[in-house]
Amino acid sequence: MKEPSDMTDPPDMAEPSDDSADAARSRSAAERLLAVLGAFDHRRPALSLTEIGRRAGLPLATAHRLVGELTVWGALERDVAGSYHVGLRIWELAALAPRGPALREAALPFLEDLYEATHENVHLAVLDGLDVVYIERLSGRHAVGVRSRPGARWPLHATGVGLVLLAHSAKAFQDQVCGRPLAAFTPHTLSDPARLRRALAEVRRTGCAVADRQITDDAVSVAAPVRGPRGDVVAAVSLVVPSAGTQPHSLVPAVRLAGRGISRALGWRP
Numbered sequence: 001m002k003e004p005s006d007m008t009d010p011p012d013m014a015e016p017s018d019d020s021a022d023a024a025r026s027r028s029a030a031e032r033l034l035a036v037l038g039a040f041d042h043r044r045p046a047l048s049l050t051e052i053g054r055r056a057g058l059p060l061a062t063a064h065r066l067v068g069e070l071t072v073w074g075a076l077e078r079d080v081a082g083s084y085h086v087g088l089r090i091w092e093l094a095a096l097a098p099r100g101p102a103l104r105e106a107a108l109p110f111l112e113d114l115y116e117a118t119h120e121n122v123h124l125a126v127l128d129g130l131d132v133v134y135i136e137r138l139s140g141r142h143a144v145g146v147r148s149r150p151g152a153r154w155p156l157h158a159t160g161v162g163l164v165l166l167a168h169s170a171k172a173f174q175d176q177v178c179g180r181p182l183a184a185f186t187p188h189t190l191s192d193p194a195r196l197r198r199a200l201a202e203v204r205r206t207g208c209a210v211a212d213r214q215i216t217d218d219a220v221s222v223a224a225p226v227r228g229p230r231g232d233v234v235a236a237v238s239l240v241v242p243s244a245g246t247q248p249h250s251l252v253p254a255v256r257l258a259g260r261g262i263s264r265a266l267g268w269r270p
Contacts, residue, residue, distance in 0.1 A: 032058060036066050037075065037086070046083040048127050103235060103266075105134045107226070109215055110261040111138055114239060117254055121146050121240035124226075124262075125161035127169070128153070130177060132162040135235070146219060157182050157190050160211035160221030167203035168225060168233035168262035174200065188213040208256060209238075210248045218243055222251045224259035229267035237262060 026037070039047060039055035047055065053063030055184035067084060070076040074089030102180055107124050115122045119140035125132045131153040139146070148154065156177055166177060174197075184191035190199055190211075203209045211221040223238035237259045240249055260270075 026105055032056070032062065032138045033066055033070065036063065036070060037090075039085050042149070044248070045081070046085050046236070050086060063071060077245060089090070107136065107235070107237070107262040108260045110119040110265070111136060111237065113255060113261075114138075114237070115140070118145065118241070118251070119238060121148075122258075123148060123161055123221075123223075123238045123240065125159075125165070125238070126235045127156070127165040130156065132156055132165060132236075133174040134161075143240075146216075148240075150221055154185055157196050157210070158185055158214045160209045160214075160238040160240070162225030163190075163199060163203055163209035163211055164223045164225050164236040164238075165233065167200040185215050186213050188216050188217075190214065206252075208252050209236075210252075213243050213247070220246060220248045220250050222255045224252075224255045225263075226259050226266070227268040229266060231270075234266070235262070 026205045035056035035058060036052055038204060039052045042052070045056075049064060049067060050060065052058075052059045052067060058066070067076060071078060071084070071087070074087045076084050077087040078084050096102075103126070104124060111122045111124060115138040120143045121140075122136075122138040123134055124136040125134045127133075127171075132155075133156075134148050134150055134152050136150055137148055145249075154162065156166045164176060178193040178196055182191040182196065183189070183195065190196045199209075207224065209221070209223045211223065213220060219240050221238050222241045223236050225233040226235035226237055228234040237255060239255050241248070242252065
């Protein structure tokens with residue numbers, strides 16, 4: 001980690017006096033700190049100080065000060081090239097999240113069993129806001145290519161795990177999702193609200209979701225719910241296989257079994 005004094009100040013450290021600078025100053029300290037951390041994502045895991053300020057919507061001087069404080073604390077780290085990355089201190093905190101590593105640890109034996117039986121992509125995911133967030137992915141060398149990865153977000157309507165989580169959520173939340181524009185990634189994506197509602201009803205009826213070529217044209221996902229101690233759906237498990245030459249419904253029993261196994265490990269008793 002670098003102390004703030006170790007960082008080279010940008011040439012122009014004066015606070016801008018335009019409207020954007022005034023808006024930035026009106027944000028609370030917590031909002032500005034979170035904006036700095038939120039500047040990082042899977043596509044941009046390394047950022048310069050200037051990029052952080054731009055993506056966080058902060059004047060350069062403010063970004064410089066906040067980045068320095070976060071670096072000292074360990075939330076950010078600076079590499080030899082001068083770029084910043086999310087620090088290990090954030091990972092330490094994330095490890096305490098009950099829907100993150102704790103859930104993954106309980107689920108991993110069942111995910112591994114499902115992987116050993118298929119050598120395809122196995123996913124564990126949770127609901128966060130209007131998205132599904134992947135907690136774990138196991139993948140074989142010859143498994144069909146997928147765009148998911150641990151920590152990645154995808155829209156609920158376009159993934160098998162997302163359909164399971166959405167189908168078991170409150171009606172008001174379903175209405176909120178169906179009332180928003182639904183992105184189409186392929187011609188098969190459930191981007192029509194009426195089709196999506198019918199798909200959710202089918203998930204509730206059958207207890208599983210089959211998402212056929214929703215994100216890419218060569219993959220199909222079979223997903224099942226994971227229940228917490230009170231029986232509420234807290235996560236979803238899925239198997240993603242090639243769409244060509246696969247009978248997805250033949251995979252439903254194995255995916256359901258994995259979901260039930262994880263649920264029992266979490267304390268659910270049917």
